[in-house]
Amino acid sequence: MESEWMNLCESLCVFKDTAKDCIVYDPMAKDNEWQSVILFKKFALDGKLSEEIVERVSDMIMATVTHSVENKKEDLDLCLFLDFDMAILGQEDAVYDDYAKKIRQEYCHYEEEAYTQGRIKVLESIVKSEYIYHYETFMRHQQGIT
Numbered sequence: 001m002e003s004e005w006m007n008l009c010e011s012l013c014v015f016k017d018t019a020k021d022c023i024v025y026d027p028m029a030k031d032n033e034w035q036s037v038i039l040f041k042k043f044a045l046d047g048k049l050s051e052e053i054v055e056r057v058s059d060m061i062m063a064t065v066t067h068s069v070e071n072k073k074e075d076l077d078l079c080l081f082l083d084f085d086m087a088i089l090g091q092e093d094a095v096y097d098d099y100a101k102k103i104r105q106e107y108c109h110y111e112e113e114a115y116t117q118g119r120i121k122v123l124e125s126i127v128k129s130e131y132i133y134h135y136e137t138f139m140r141h142q143q144g145i146t
Helices: 002-019 032-046 051-063 076-090 093-106 112-128 136-145
Strands: none
Touching (some): 076 093
16 A cells, blocks of 8 residues: 555656646637647757657646546556546535636636536536546545545
8 A cells, every 4th residue: 555655646746747837728728738738848848858758748638638548547647647637526515616616717708508508518528437537546535525
């Protein structure tokens, strides 16, 4: 179990380092992930990161489009990267309610009915997916909360 948590700590570092300089988010855009990859590649070039790291991080960013690990279930970093993105769903009601209010503010350019229909569609797609969380330990923890 200790080595599992060591992997988790290492993965948290990968996530933090990956996300801090390469996130593009525009609620009106349809290509945030792609724009994030472009920005990350510029950052990686400046940082002289290896092609292997650039490809890996780019793949992880693009995986947030579908939140699917496909045949990469053994990829702990990818599983955790995606699980961290969905972790809000396992938070206490007050924390999730605050998050939901912020999401509504981000999408204030939509009328209430259109926004509500869009949120329903997103949440239904999450519920219909085979797994919300991919890393087994994270899954057990989060689903114990939700």
